[in-house]
Amino acid sequence: MFVRIAKDQTPRPNSLHEFGMTSGTNPLVSLIEFAYKKGTEIYGEKEPAEYVYQVKNGAVRSYKLLSDGRRQIGAFHLVGDIFGLENGNAHRFTAESIIETTVRLIKRHSLETVAECDAVVIHNLLNMTTKSLQHAEDHMLLLGRKDSVERVAAFLLEMDRRLAGADIMSLPMSRRDIADYLGLTLETVSRALTRLRQGGALDFIGNTQREIRLLDRKQLLAFDLKS
Amino acid sequence: MFVRIAKDQTPRPNSLHEFGMTSGTNPLVSLIEFAYKKGTEIYGEKEPAEYVYQVKNGAVRSYKLLSDGRRQIGAFHLVGDIFGLENGNAHRFTAESIIETTVRLIKRHSLETVAECDAVVIHNLLNMTTKSLQHAEDHMLLLGRKDSVERVAAFLLEMDRRLAGADIMSLPMSRRDIADYLGLTLETVSRALTRLRQGGALDFIGNTQREIRLLDRKQLLAFDLKS
């Protein structure tokens, strides 16, 4: 692991911009980068929330554990996503890198300082929190009321949307991660994928099973019978 | 159904206070009351969000539906709770009164107008949204990874906490509501309650089955093995 100060001043997918700040607005906000090897804990549940994070490269899982080891992944954070944003003082999830991952860090304290003065910033914080809430609400419906094939279909469509673009999507997470996200076991996820493949909705590419091409989005959407 | 202007000026559990406003601060905010009979829709999913609501009396369920009728209740709103607060323009749940219910209404537009000027108000909006998010996150763990008895135990403890006080808690919602909140069927909820009763964790009071006395909170907490 190594730390380095962000050098590139390209104002592209920039944390400051995400929060509604221009680079010049506030020199208080320190913006550093940090790299994690695959499977490294970024922060733990109930740890004090010192930083807010943005994925620059890689992918992150946020999860809760029960004492006997059962795990529920609440969200995957992909390139560009901001995570670890807490309103209280402690993190409510454990966050781990799924693959080799680089994140941008913002000191929470400095963000709060800015937020107090700047209505735009706090407005953006509200928008981000609302987005997380919306995702959680949809996920409750999935976890409470959908069967395994419906869950996997919804997952694929979500990843297709969020991995934005590529005809073939390359999933960073394992079957176990997907299972713990969908409230299933890895075997059930595998069987659901097989059924969808046999039904012609998708196909595996390459020799690893994490590259998937969606052949029939309509069929997947048919499993996504929202309201 | 009837509408009437709120007469009582007791500044006690007052919507304005909840949003961080004193009564005198802003005369723009209209504060009216509305009464719903049992089982009445307050607003529907995807309807434009014109009002924000606070339960004065009664209880409300917020739910999403799948096209084939499967229902997931995302939250119960009890006395004092604020609901229907959206950041976007549309409601993301359908809200229905569970029993005869009186709510206070605030025009969303007027709230937004105030929020733009008042940092305290928008800060409170952020806090409320965060609270909802936290609840949803915990509920995902329940729906994804807990068995039926654990879910029912968690539900009872939540209601015990939120119905605040009374030794005997009087649940406003039916077994079906509880089931749709916990991602179970009503029969499974009933069986879980029976098991907990036979285990000595609780007891039914009266001839209706909705009045429950918790006899052994420790036993219930033992099912609530969080992290």
Next chain:
DNA sequence: CGGGGGCTTGAGGCCACTCAACGATAGTGG
């Protein structure tokens, strides 16, 4: 080449669901 991790597939079991019957309660109208 051996070992380990990830994925698939099969066999069997269990927990929650489905279907059904029954009792209790509350509301309704004669």
Next chain:
DNA sequence: CCACTATCGTTGAGTGGCCTCAAGCCCCCG
């Protein structure tokens, strides 16, 4: 006051979907 009905809750029997356990394959990597 008493049927009559509808609603709600419990309980039982049987089913089914997902989980558990296990084996085997493939790929990567030392």
